[in-house]
Amino acid sequence: MKKTTLKKAEPYVWILPSIILMVGMIVVPVITVFQMSMSEISRAGVIKGYNNFENFRAIFKSATFWHTLQNTFVWTVVVVGLSTVLGFIIAMVLNQKFHGRKFVRAIVVFPWATSLIIQATIWKYIIDSQFGSLNVILKKLGIISQNINWTPSAAAYFAWECWIGIFVTIPFVTFCVLSGLQSIDDTYYEAAEIDGAGFWKKLTSITLPLLRPSLTVSTVLNIIYVFNSFPIIWTITKGDPADKTHTLATYIYKLSFFNGKAGQAAAVSVVGFVILCICAGIYMVLSLRAEKEEDK
């Protein structure tokens, strides 16, 4: 009797440390954020007690919040979408046999291996109208005679930020797809060629279906990373001009640490949490359904 109880308890004992860690690092902060989102918090950071849903009411009334939500959607879709398409194309190219393939593969990893802050700072200096290398190069080449302001509006800033997001995300997609491509047996293509299949036919009937698992993993992980991404936007614009280039992550930080509204920041966090939960839920339902189909 005693032995079986011990045996039953053993696995739980082994996973106890990770459970404690997860509770401490994930569950407690999540509960704290929910509490904060319903509390009045002074600018200095003192919690003054519950104020019902006043923080939520304030953010739902704010035009900046809705604009930020829209930006977050655009940012996630554009960055994940385009980086997946471009990463896929680059992976297809890198899967061909050519001289210097290893060297090119190494170069593709560079943007991924560098920290996001460094990447973003470098891009900030590339597009700067005064000291930016883009203007300097164009001037030296004689293409322009005066400095060009590459960021004349909030939309232009945001477009650049999306491009930087895409640029740093491509390597991840490329390598996920590349590993998938390498696992596809050449005999499929050979058989298809004998049957007279062209490039598109092979792509849609062999490559894409067999790449589905790697593409799903890279897309889901990217959605989570990109949705929560902070460094690029914070380094380039801090959400400005006029709070028009925020995504939820930078908006939360600004509300809390610049505007002194920690309660509202927590409320925005809760909204972000709910959105990600819905995304994760959809993903789980889809992957469970896929598993069931496979079992059939």
Add this chain to the structure above:
Amino acid sequence: MKKILAMLLVLTMILSLGAISAFAADEVTLDVIISEYGSYTREWWDGVFIPKFEEANPDIKLNLEVVSWNDLDAVVNTRISTGQQPDILNFNAFADFVADDLLMPAEEYASEELQAKFFPDFWTANTMDGTIWALPILASARGLYYNKDILEAAGVEVPTTWAEVKDACAKIKEYDPNIIPWSLDISNDEGQAAFSYYTWNNGGGFIDADGNWALNSTENVEAMTFMKELIDAGYVWPEYATATRYPQQDAFAAGSVAMIIGPNNLYDIAADVNFGVASIPANEGKDPVNMGVCDLLVAFADEDAEEGRTEAISKFFDFFYDTDLYSEYMVYEGFLPVTADSAALLAENAEQFKKGGPDGGEGNSEYFANFNEVLASCEFYPTYKVEWSDVMVAVTAAEQQIAEGADIQETLDAAQAEIVG
């Protein structure tokens, strides 16, 4: 034998623990946060102040941290919300802390001798509800810095009015389109400063004559209209909403910006260009107003504090404002003193002290004499009002919205409504 040894060991440990706690009871540790004023701030505090202070006060230990202005808000906020506020903080606002009952009144720790050292206006500037809550640490005076060579080459005089500013900018742009005629920073870093430069010089500002918030006054609308005209004409730094004044100051020092409103330490930064300093231009018929900035030191209240904490804080401040040491720090950072004795000493003999940095030269008495005078005529931010921190955020946001094309009157009305409710 082993048992005896073990018992001896335990006994020694217990005794030494007792000794440590007895020793610790006599020692007070002060947690201090100092803001980073320049590249060498940390070196002065770690290399000069702390060793000298701890030698003179062996019973006080300093746990001093130098924090950049970029991170200061977040650090202070996190420390307070987790109940770990420092004993002494170097900051630019204090009213929120008073509203949350976090501070000690300055008279509790500033000795009478120290109080008498401050220029009276600086000493009483941090008053709320009749109590003084903070000590001034240092000041800076802002003025219009202009590149003499560029202005001369473009054939313009130093502008004193807004019309002259526009005229000068147009001519400079015509002379060399790659030179930026006018610097503008309405970024989150210091948007409130730009708001002051234009509104104060049109008879407006943050508050009205009765001391009430007046962000949407007619004068302010006119001032923001002027700022917008400069932006639309392409006279200003193109990344005005995201670039702080620091890269713009560097560009001025490199000769690619013609005019910039900046603090007195720009004097050293721009040493390589041929520049002059003038009053900030005002609208026609209005008196020019220069801007002063004065940062603060506050001491947080701590009900569970160890004995001797307040006394240690007093000693810290007495030591810091010592005429020679404080003067040395002012020369080191290039800021202006807020105590009368140091101001007098520096106006007479600043050469005995060294500026910060590996090749920092000696101080310049003329610089201190001139700027002390400018400082006396400066206007300062209404930091004593509890909404001040919110106002800084609101006016910066308003400026950026106006720059993006929002209606000026409506934007300022909204900012006013946000503050007053």
